[in-house]
Amino acid sequence: MAPPRGSGGRVKKPSRPFFAGFIQGINSYKDLKKLFVDPEYASLAAGVLLALELVINVIVINKVRYTEIDWIAYMQEVEGVKNGTYDYAQLKGDTGPLVYPGGFVWIYLLLYTITSQGKNVLLAQYIFCALYLINLALVFRILVRTRKLPPYLYALLSLTSYRIHSIFVLRLFNDPVAVLFLYAAINMFLDEYWSLGSLMFSIAVSIKMNILLYSPVLLIAYIAILGYKHTVVQLMICGLFQLLVAVPFLMENPVNYIIGAFNLGRVFMFKWTVNFRFVPEEIFVSKYFHISLLALHILILACTAPYAYRFLKAYAKIRNLDIPHSAQLLVLPLFLCNFVGVMCARSLHYQFYVWYYHTLPYLAWCTEYSTVVRLLILGIIEMCWNTYPSTVYSSAGLHCCHLVLFYGVVSTLVKNCNTSLLTFKQK
Template sequence: MATTKVEGTTDAEEKPKEFVRPPFDPVGDIKKGITHMLFNPDATLILLPILLLGESMALKFITKQIPYTEIDYEAYMEQIDMIVKDKNLNYAEIRGGTGPLVYPAGHVWIYRFMYWVTNGMEDLAMGQQFFRYLYIGTLFFQLLTYYELQIQPWCVVLACLSKRLHSIFILRLFNDCFETFFMVSSIYFFVKACKSKRRTPWVTLASVAYTFAVSVKMNGLLFLPGVLVAIYLLTDGNLITSMTYVLGMAAWQIVVATPFLLHFPREYISGAFNFERQFFHHWSINWQFISEDVFLGQLFQRGLLITHIVLLVILILFKHVEIIPDGIKSLVQPRTSVHKLSSTELVNTVPFILIMSNFIGIICARSLHYQFLSWYHWTIPILIHWSKLPFFIGPIWYVCHEWCWNSYPPNDTASVLLFFCNTSLLSIILLVENFKFYLDTALEEKKMQ
């Protein structure tokens, strides 16, 4: 039976193409592999198990070779001892070697558990092992977040290079580590919500993780403006739904603190959420280049607060200028969804506002102590990626920044350099985002023509 020839084709075109083996080029293949591992965000999935395993081994080595340094953990145990053994629930009276109890009730419940894990101060090795797991768990959520945000792998690796951060976790056992774990997981859940068609479960998880973080240490409030905007945008501007999440987060703060609120409510609130607490200038890494009198003065502190608020307003309006008219619509029609952003728009807006609101808070903080690095170190790979700093510049910035946090004791030089590093990175990110905004606007106008 004769085959029918397709009209307009030749015999040569009908023949299947022969397989041509690519040339043997090991050098070129290695170059492509290195380029892929450095610049392709998908390579983060390859790095994830490698970095987790490497960090686990590094933490074991550090624990074995470097002795534990006592700073606050004994004070935590002394404070828990007063609560557990003396049945004292008055925040005004609960004290340890380094001072009064100044953390919310979530801290108390966590360190009651740690009190059992380490048997007070008897088994610190077990505590270090627990914090090693906490570090790995935190890093796991970090790496997942980097992948979801498509961060370049060379930036991702920076998350594992901080000498100070390793010390904060397994050589100091600070409560900042728990707050960081909950905060990182919260941001990851918010990012997943941006990409999901069913946002409610992810927003719920994000809200729960966030309120857990704040119940451990109130520096989580630096994320609060971003969290409120994120919830509002992810609920399509439905004010009633947004307020449900907010009230749920507030309810947890009451539930976790119930034993203290029932007996000494005023003492608890003024102790756990004391916004007027004064810090020691001597231990403040970020403001050593100003005098102690200025540092403790009301003018300086109010100036920082005003600067913080102004920068937050600029940030939010810059990324979502429609939030003011949308907010007015929501007040008029609180049960109605006033906008519906696409997943792409949400991913470009929500994580940026969340992470940048915290970074702005860090820059405007009245005081930064060594352990406070954990508040934002995990965001540095994201910030460097957003800044578009070249491959050979980003690591230099990181080394300078890390030197500031490892310079002991706090001094003028490290303080000035830290201020320059953080403010310059903030400025570069905003300039890059501004350029992208005008470029996207120009492209949209060109399409409409």
């Protein structure tokens, strides 16, 4: 198997005129309808929506009140590093101790400097506006490559969620920064820049650990597509970057850094949970509840791993060929792996919505449900995430939608593994 291509080794595919053929052939309502329903014209929708989103985000920043939640705490945490404190146990803010890896520290220390020690919140909001647009462009690029979603769904994805806009430009959380690098990594993988993609993935993990939800299938992808030798190389890239961003903290107190930045047993506050409001608080905080969810997560991954491997092996055979829809063989296993992690999460807070929001339409369209049912699932999920505070009904509804969506996607996964993966396309 050929090694992963470097920045100079990519073979460019001949470009085809975009939209020219459509303009020449437009002569009826049926042709015009293609602009909204034919995935081949999704690029046009993506471009228009990005321009529209710039205007919308500027309006939101100037017309909707900014709400302080974690920004000041972030600034307090990185200010300690600026002042020479590298012991993670000593780095704290108003909301508690620093609980994110080293990459978070350096990125937010940069923001601390640019925004006058975090005091220029308006500038920070415009920076996050830029991050929102970059993130959306990266997501659109992935979805366009799959040629699966109709253009009108791109509009629903970008325009209809107040919660996602809020997470970016009204809250300034670190979650969207992490997922931005994750989507950059997936774009690099699709473009055959695997080493650069691994670096982007490791940067994302260094900002927030939730990105590790993708890691089981990413490891399978390395093995299935690159082989064991190059898998070792990719793992070294990921690991070395984690060491690089952690050097001063590891030198000061490695135990405190590992415990603080990678604490898998951290207990979240019950009052903020979106997904388990229907569970009594004493069960919610129980370690047995945590272990049970972790065991369920591992079991589901183990059961779906063989199917993911077959998808990825098929992708390995055709990834350098200009075959429509081939990107789906890589994208679906990755998105499903993350979705399983979210579905089995001990607690979801409102900002965690961005962990999987942009993958939901694609997953819904990977089911064989009718369009009405797909849209209903997405609508109920959106409603559940916008119910504040969460209720027994909203959290139960969220789990129901997760289960229905999971069943639909896995059914498609199994069915296509039992037929021809090269014809994998939802009609």
